[in-house]
Amino acid sequence: MSLHHPPSTLAALGRTWIEAWNGRDLDRVLALYEEAAVMTSDRIPALGFDASGTLRGKAALRAYWGKALGLLPKLHFSLIELFVSPDSVVVFYENERGKKICEYLRLNAAGKIVQGSANHLPH
Template sequence: MQPISIDPDTFARQWLEAWNRHSLEDILAHYQDDVVFRSPMIPRITGAREGILRGKPALRAYWGQALTGLPDLRFELLDVLSGYETVTLYYKGHRGNVAETFLFGEKALVRESIACYAAG
């Protein structure tokens, strides 16, 4: 199996631009249909027991709510880190600094994403 080819800077730019335009469909275009998203914010926002969402429909509902509720939401890219079939974006969001790691699968789409927030 060939390694997945990802240009970290291109991914970062496109992902960030989609978020800053509040274009939900452009954001979701980066993800596989069966994506898994992990974030400690999920239980706080949804009341769910675990901080895991599975599949694009769950992400669409979760992020759609966030984009509606935060009309001034903007992310500022601080750094891009790359690994084997992974990219980590370090950025400033409305809650402070975030490190989000993206694991890529088929067609260079995100199969899993893990968001970590600055403590405090």
């Protein structure tokens, strides 16, 4: 199977990702990820998880995102734009606090996210 995904498929995944978060549906979010997915964010150490800022595997992602959802009862992502490449989508959005974020999501041949990186504006 090719790593080349049609732009429409990637855009749909980006929209589904936003919808899953806005629905506070952690199972739906995690269903988009490969079992051994890797996630990097400066929020990971800030919430008391791995100091490197990188988590590996769905169990670690569930623990981290579950804690984050508990701390952010008003979480809401407003989609600004989607950018695609043959094997990735960047979801550019604004969160409920007015912060603009780019989430880089790289997919495997099966269309599951294998790598995610939350990119924030430098302070």
